[in-house]
Amino acid sequence: MMSETFADLVAxxxxxxxxxxxxxxxxxxxxxHDAGExxxxxxxxxxxxxxxxxxxxxxxxxxxxxxxxxAIIVRNLLVRAGEVGVExxxxxxxxxxxRLETLPPQRVYRLFRExxxxxxxNRRTRAVIRDWMAxxxxxxxxxxxxxxxxxxxxxxxxxxxxxxxxxxxxxPHRVKSFRTxxxxxxxxxHYEQAAIYELPYxxxxxxxxxxxxxxxxxxxxxxPKMTRLERLRLHKSxxxxxxxxxxxxxRLASYVLSLPLDExxxxxxELSRALRTAARRVxxxxxxxxxxVTAVLDDSYSSLGSGQKRRRPLAVALAAHYLLEALAxxxxxxxxxxxTDELLLYPSGPTPLGLRIIDALGxxxxxxxxxxxxxxxxxxxLAADVxxxxxxxxxxxxxxxxxHRVLIVHLNPVYEAGDFDVxxxxxxxxxxxxxxxxxxxxxxxxxxxxxGRVGLDKLQAHLDDRAARFxxxxx
Amino acid sequence: xxxxLDGLETGPAxxxxxxxxxxxxxxxxxxxxRLHRKAYQEPVSxxxxxxAVYVSFVxxxxxxxxxxxxPRPAASYGTRLLERDTGDAPPRMPVRVxxxxxxxxxxxxxxxxxLHLAVEGYLALHFGGPETAWEExxxxxxxxxxxPRCEETYLGLQVRGLEDALRIFEIHPGQCGVMVYVADALxxxxxxxxxxxxxxxxxxxxxxxxxxxxxxYGLLGAPAADLSARIDGxxxxxxxxxxxxAELRQEEWASFHDGVMAGRLFDADGSRQVVQxxxxxxxSRFLPSFALREENHIGETITDEAGRVAYLKxxxxxxxxxxxxxxxxxxAEHDWxxxxxxxxxxxxxxxxxxxxxxxxxxxxxxxDVLDHYRAQRRTT
Numbered sequence: 087m088m089s090e091t092f093a094d095l096v097a098x099x100x101x102x103x104x105x106x107x108x109x110x111x112x113x114x115x116x117x118x119h120d121a122g123e124x125x126x127x128x129x130x131x132x133x134x135x136x137x138x139x140x141x142x143x144x145x146x147x148x149x150x151x152x153x154x155x156x157a158i159i160v161r162n163l164l165v166r167a168g169e170v171g172v173e174x175x176x177x178x179x180x181x182x183x184x185r186l187e188t189l190p191p192q193r194v195y196r197l198f199r200e201x202x203x204x205x206x207x208n209r210r211t212r213a214v215i216r217d218w219m220a221x222x223x224x225x226x227x228x229x230x231x232x233x234x235x236x237x238x239x240x241x242x243x244x245x246x247x248x249x250x251x252x253x254x255x256x257x258p259h260r261v262k263s264f265r266t267x268x269x270x271x272x273x274x275x276h277y278e279q280a281a282i283y284e285l286p287y288x289x290x291x292x293x294x295x296x297x298x299x300x301x302x303x304x305x306x307x308x309x310p311k312m313t314r315l316e317r318l319r320l321h322k323s324x325x326x327x328x329x330x331x332x333x334x335x336x337r338l339a340s341y342v343l344s345l346p347l348d349e350x351x352x353x354x355x356e357l358s359r360a361l362r363t364a365a366r367r368v369x370x371x372x373x374x375x376x377x378x379v380t381a382v383l384d385d386s387y388s389s390l391g392s393g394q395k396r397r398r399p400l401a402v403a404l405a406a407h408y409l410l411e412a413l414a415x416x417x418x419x420x421x422x423x424x425x426t427d428e429l430l431l432y433p434s435g436p437t438p439l440g441l442r443i444i445d446a447l448g449x450x451x452x453x454x455x456x457x458x459x460x461x462x463x464x465x466x467x468l469a470a471d472v473x474x475x476x477x478x479x480x481x482x483x484x485x486x487x488x489x490h491r492v493l494i495v496h497l498n499p500v501y502e503a504g505d506f507d508v509x510x511x512x513x514x515x516x517x518x519x520x521x522x523x524x525x526x527x528x529x530x531x532x533x534x535x536x537x538g539r540v541g542l543d544k545l546q547a548h549l550d551d552r553a554a555r556f557x558x559x560x561x
Numbered sequence: 562x563x564x565x566l567d568g569l570e571t572g573p574a575x576x577x578x579x580x581x582x583x584x585x586x587x588x589x590x591x592x593x594x595r596l597h598r599k600a601y602q603e604p605v606s607x608x609x610x611x612x613a614v615y616v617s618f619v620x621x622x623x624x625x626x627x628x629x630x631x632p633r634p635a636a637s638y639g640t641r642l643l644e645r646d647t648g649d650a651p652p653r654m655p656v657r658v659x660x661x662x663x664x665x666x667x668x669x670x671x672x673x674x675x676l677h678l679a680v681e682g683y684l685a686l687h688f689g690g691p692e693t694a695w696e697e698x699x700x701x702x703x704x705x706x707x708x709p710r711c712e713e714t715y716l717g718l719q720v721r722g723l724e725d726a727l728r729i730f731e732i733h734p735g736q737c738g739v740m741v742y743v744a745d746a747l748x749x750x751x752x753x754x755x756x757x758x759x760x761x762x763x764x765x766x767x768x769x770x771x772x773x774x775x776x777x778y779g780l781l782g783a784p785a786a787d788l789s790a791r792i793d794g795x796x797x798x799x800x801x802x803x804x805x806x807a808e809l810r811q812e813e814w815a816s817f818h819d820g821v822m823a824g825r826l827f828d829a830d831g832s833r834q835v836v837q838x839x840x841x842x843x844x845s846r847f848l849p850s851f852a853l854r855e856e857n858h859i860g861e862t863i864t865d866e867a868g869r870v871a872y873l874k875x876x877x878x879x880x881x882x883x884x885x886x887x888x889x890x891x892x893a894e895h896d897w898x899x900x901x902x903x904x905x906x907x908x909x910x911x912x913x914x915x916x917x918x919x920x921x922x923x924x925x926x927x928x929d930v931l932d933h934y935r936a937q938r939r940t941t
Contacts, residue, residue: 118729387731436573436731440807448800463731465573465814468807471792475803479794 094542101142101545103507104135105532106519108151108159110508111501115392117399117459119503127503128155136162140170144178145549147185148556149532150525156185157197164201167210179210184557186218191228194218195235202242215243226268229254231286287312330360336522338364339405342429343397350429358429365408368524372413379414380451383407384458385421386437400433402499403457405523410455413527418449422458437461439511440468447476453493455530457520459500460509473512495533497526567869569752571815572733574742574788579778580726581745581785583818585738591754591871594842594863596762676770676874678836678861682846683878684710687889690925691897697914698897702925707889712882717767720748720779724767732760738873740823741766744778745785747856750826752873754863774879789814825856826875841866849878851886885920911937 111128115121132155135143147159160182167175186194198215201207219239222228229236229251237255240247253261254269264270267284274281275293282293287308294304305324309317312326314333318341321328330338342350342357350357366373389400407428411417419428420442423435439462446454462469473494483491497520498508510517516533520526532548568591572584690706691698717723720743730739737759738752748771753759790813792806830850837844843864849857860875878886895901903913911934914926923931 388729434732434734436575436733441804444800444804444807463573463575464733465789465807465811466576467787467789467791468810472803472807475792475794475797479797480800480803 097139098542098545100135101139101549102532104131104139104143105146105149105151106498106508106517107131107501107506108146108155108519109149109521109525109529110152110499110519111503112152112154112395112521114394116395116500116503117388117390117392118461118500121394123503124501127506128158128501131506132158132162136166141174142546142549144181145553147181148549148553150521150528152521153189153193156189157193157200160185161197161200161204161206164208164211164214165204165206167208175210179214180557181553182214183217186214187221191222191232192235195232195239198239198242199235202238207242212243215239216245219243219245225251226266227286230268230272231289233289283307283311285311287316330356331363333360333364334522335361335364335368335409335524336401336405339408339523340397340401343401343404343431347430347432354429361405361408362412365405365412368409369412372527374413374415376410376413376415377452378416378450379410379453379455380418380420380446380449381407381410382420382422382439382442382446382454382456382458384437384439384456385423385425385431385433386435386461387433388437388459388461390433397433399459399499400431402497402520402523404428404431406455406457406497406520406526409523409526414453418446418451420446436464438464438468440465440470440472443469443472443476447472447480447492451492453495455526456494456496456511456515458496458498458511460496460498460502460511460517462511470512473515477512477514493530495530497529497533566752566819566873569738569870571818572736573811573814574818575726575730576785576787577726577729578722578784579744579782580720580722581742582726582730583740583742583822584733584736585740585752586733586735587737587756588735590737590756591865591869593840594754594865594871596753596755596758596872676861676876678844678846679859679874679876680712680714680770682834682848682861683859683882683886684712686848686886687893691892693896693898695898697899697910697926697930699925699927707925714770714772714876715776717769717771720771720776721782722779723771727764727766730763732763739763739766740818742785742822743771743775744781744783745822746774746778746877747823747826747858748772748775748877750823750858750860750873750875752870754871769874770876772877772879772882775877788817826858826860828852828857836861842871849883849886851883851890853883853887854880855883857883857886881920885922888917888920888922910934 107128108131111124113121113125113128116124132143135146143159144163147156151159163178163182167178170178189197201211219225233255239245240255247255250264250266250269254264254266254272258273261273264273271281271284272289275285275290279297279299282290282297282299285293290304290308290311294301294308302324305320305326309326312320315337317326317328318333318337320326330341333341338361342361345353345357383403383406385400385403389397389403391398391400407419410419421428421431422437422439422442423431425431437458439456439458441464443454443456456469476494477491481491494515496511496515496517498510498517499520500508501519502509508517508519518529518533520529566585568587568589569585570588572586574581574583576582688707688710690702694703723741723743735756737754737756738750739759740750741748749766749769751762751766751769753762790810792803792810797803797806827847828849830852831848833845833847835843835845844861845864846859846861848859851857857878858875859878860873862870863872865871891902891905895905899910899913903910906913908916914931914934915938917923917926918931
């Protein structure tokens with residue numbers, strides 16, 4: 087601790103700031119700031135990190151940064167691949183390859199096309215593209231579903247293809263018939279209606295329009311080919327069956343909040359069972375191990391999000407509610423509006439965070455979690471005062487070591503473009519960005535560093551450890 | 562003339578850059594009166610104000626409806642009345658010619674244009690002009706009064722930051738009004754009888770009028786300061802103490818706001834004029850005393866029998882407008898006699914004439930008289 091320099095502290099803060107931003111921001115409009123401000127702010131942060139802390143910047147791929155930021159990081163690392171030595175580049179390559187595996191394919195293709203647009207075609211980039219394409223489980227499926235993108239990528243990276251793959255991409259009309267079944271179905275789908283139902287939904291949709299097939303007929307027959315998310319999207323408009331039991335927790339919460347209140351009340355049993363199942367799946371072995379937990383959850387009007395992120399902050403809070411319920415032995419949820427039926431929530435009213443935190447501390451919790459965008463306005467600044475007074479005077483363990491005190495963590499789902507960080511409540515209480523409630527346990531762990539008590543070397547060690555686990559090799 | 566904003570509690574403010582919005586919250590709505598918005602399809606309406614024709618751009622108008630003293634409180638506000646009134650404005654109506662600013666729009670409804678009553682009150686201030694034909698006044702002034710009399714205002718959309726501030730404002734449960742501050746100058750006070758009305762009319766604030774001062778303050782964009790006082794940790798030994806301290810701080814804020822920030826909204830020396838009675842409610846407008854270099858608000862109110870404010874909308878005059886009001890008031894007090902007015906203001910006739918000209922009233926004086934005073938000023 088004594089050897090800690092001022093520069094170290096700044097570095098520590100910078101890193102956490104970037105991690106928070108990369109977890110929360112998606113460059114989309116938020117309740118308070120528009121998309122332009124978000125992008126400008128985020129691009130600056132990326133540039134800053136790449137220039138000053140390249141190693142940490144690459145290591146951020148191992149953390150729970152969201153897909154949007156992961157793609158930007160990979161792009162920036164590849165654009166400036168030549169600036170570091172071979173050893174570092176190899177490590178970056180490992181991280182990139184590992185992260186690309188977890189990204190959804192459409193995002194990866196978009197990233198590759200972006201690299202093409204930027205004219206980035208160094209050896210490392212070609213190797214990354216080649217390895218990723220080679221590792222695809224069903225390349226033929228990709229060729230059909232993302233045909234345009236695959237074509238661009240193949241051209242850009244000079245990939246070697248089999249004869250049939252080459253013909254499929256570049257000279258499909260010269261071929262009488264393909265041996266690969268899905269290619270053949272794609273060829274037949276041009277003139278035969280029955281063949282389109284063997285293709286992926288997005289591709290078949292185009293053929294259906296071409297053949298003038300009625301929407302209802304098409305949806306009914308294509309249903310088995312839909313992905314999980316396509317089902318969820320079309321569930322309302324087209325009576326498609328959807329299995330809520332296998333949905334990820336936060337997405338499920340978003341779905342529940344998108345339903346009208348009457349329908350939520352009608353389907354209460356089904357919805358709450360699905361949410362509980364999803365939460366238990368996330369909690370896994372840690373179920374019931376968190377002791378007495380109280381949560382202050384924000385359902386004020388600002389949890390509405392924006393047209394691009396509809397009710398996202400509220401969905402995160404709702405998902406956190408169910409996850410904490412599963413993690414805790416004893417759980418008390420306190421919504422800012424004072425409502426108690428979590429299934430019938432909607433964004434409304436001001437944010438009396440301060441008063442709710444007093445209520446929450448009154449329940450004598452071992453852990454207190456606050457999920458809010460941090461715009462504490464009824465009255466403004468009370469939450470900071472309450473937390474400060476609690477930390478300095480009222481906490482039963484305030485004279486003891488950090489481990490003995492009530493653990494208070496603030497999780498913020500909204501990136502504040504003006505501050506280059508998520509909005510904080512009080513200096514003594516760590517704040518971490520959150521995008522999916524599923525990451526809540528790891529974020530609470532990371533939030534320790536934001537308290538400023540753990541130094542840069544510990545943070546570095548933590549990042550190394552996470553990277554090692556991410557890559558699946560011992561550190 | 563004073564109103565009390567009884568039954569309205571001041572809530573914690575919400576700030577967005579230079580705009581501060583202070584909610585006013587009612588425990589229970591004012592019975593028997595509802596306000597709602599009526600968007601007119603045709604943009605221009607012409608109102609006939611005896612002799613002169615008053616043309617205004619009307620983006621929307623409020624309709625006040627009231628119920629016939631139904632003793633049962635459950636039925637007294639709301640649904641029944643609204644159902645009867647929710648019919649859309651008739652499609653493609655010709656430009657409407659209405660006789661008065663406030664007018665009965667049905668058996669139990671009164672239609673009035675927001676703020677126009679107040680603005681009209683200000684514009685028509687001593688509109689008649691001099692009653693005695695003193696020689697300095699132009700012939701037109703004596704014959705036609707101050708006509709044409711015009712003032713410029715800005716649309717709420719043009720006040721920078723106001724639109725965003727209203728969009729992100731989190732409406733409190735039970736909120737029936739708001740005070741709008743720009744750079745902590747009170748720009749407008751807005752009160753309605755029922756929380757649902759407020760919810761419906763909250764976005765209409767961007768279509769309201771704001772004075773030049775408020776527009777300029779918005780343009781300068783100095784962020785409004787954090788006015789919250791911190792809770793001092795000393796003496797707090799339990800969560801109950803902390804809660805009590807928070808409540809105390811809220812009360813302090815409310816009394817500070819009501820006393821200091823909004824203290825000049827109602828001018829004790831101002832005047833009030835009742836425009837119309839509607840079954841126990843009074844529609845009236847108020848004018849300030851036009852004290853120079855101070856806050857002056859004009860506005861309109863609906864009060865119930867007990868004097869409670871059910872509806873309020875105010876407009877802050879900018880300094881130039883206050884000066885004009887002040888000069889007109891002084892002239893009227895001295896029967897439009899230049900010499901007497903000048904003496905009362907501690908100046909000579911030439912100075913007063915030039916002051917009138919600077920205030921935009923040069924056209925009231927005879928051209929040769931004004932030229933004479935100008936020449937006099939040049940030589941000295």
